[in-house]
Amino acid sequence: MRQTKMKGFILFGLLALGAVFTRLSLAGEAGLPTVRFVQSGRTASSWPLFVAEEKRFFQKNGIYLEEIIVRGGTNMTRAVLSNTIPVGRINPDYVIDAREKGAKIKIISGALEKIPYDLMARSEIKSGANIKGKVIGVDSLTGGTTLMIKEVLEKAYKLTDKDYQFLVVGTSPDRYAALKGGAVAVTFMGPPFNLRAAKEGFTKLTTFHEYLGPIQFAVEFAHEDYIRSNRAEVVKFIKGMIEAQRFIYDPKNKEDVIGIYVKILKSTREAAEIDYRFLVDEFKPWPTDSSVNKQAIEKTMELRAKAGKYEGKKAPPYTQYVDTSLVEEAKRQLGLK
DSSP: OHHHHHHHHHHHHHHHTTOEEOSOOTTOSTTOOEEEEEESOOOGGGHHHHHHHHTTHHHHTTOEEEEEEOSSHHHHHHHHHTTSSOEEEEOHHHHHHHHHTTOOEEEEEEEESSOOOEEEEOTTOOSGGGGTTOEEEESOSSSHHHHHHHHHHHHHHOOOTTSOEEEEOOSHHHHHHHHHHTSOSEEEEOTTHHHHHHHTTOEEEEEHHHHHOSOOOEEEEEEHHHHHHSHHHHHHHHHHHHHHHHHHHOGGGHHHHHHHHHHHHTOOHHHHHHHIIIIIIIIOOSOSSOOOOHHHHHHHHHHHHHTTTTTTSOOOOGGGTBOTHHHHHHHHHHTOO
């Protein structure tokens, strides 16, 4: 009883912090077991998830997905740590940090193995040299994307953290708004906000991928107790995501995929086609089998070590944080190698 009350209290706290619930169904659908899933917002980076929902791949595999939006990586991590919302999608640094502090959570699958972010600046900033002394909008002071932008600024422009200031402004839509409103001079964002900003005259300085290469930008993660007691449902979730990832890359599904983008993101057809051309045809950031990319996650660990997370020691192997058996089981059930 006490544990139930505590979970309710935590959930109430998340709501007070601005959680927004979507696709809510207390009874699930047609008697299917419900998997509660949290992410920080709806952007083009979650396109395969939208496909899985709209094409009913989760129902096909025997679960109903209850998608929940909770703003902020820290709040999302707390939701999964409490087992209130036991499965989520986040930058892996949050999971790694929490596990290193004793949290019972693990990465269960890969979501994005490349980062589709551009470094965008106000129109008066024409080069990296103009960044000195400026305020840069970020989503946290210590998270994975902050480690990434430091690496990009160092490699591209030989800038250190003494050359600029960080201001926490939130996720891509918030960073886009902060750039437009003048609260920050420079920030980073992905589709559709980077493309929108460029069209509006803001300066595209560089891309993250040019200087980082493959890096594990997002993963799915879950509470270990939930994995242990609901393993079949977790595997079914991964199977739904694998089917969606493969569906989105199949050219014959282009009209369906674009239509889902327009519906979920309340977008124009033109914007959807631009993002499709970049993300689906060219950049291809999503895995085709939900695997965590070894090269990409090792880059994540390399940046953590460089940031002093391990006090000069070699970074631990990424396998400490990832349960690869779930993806392997999902692939076997789908008949994939």
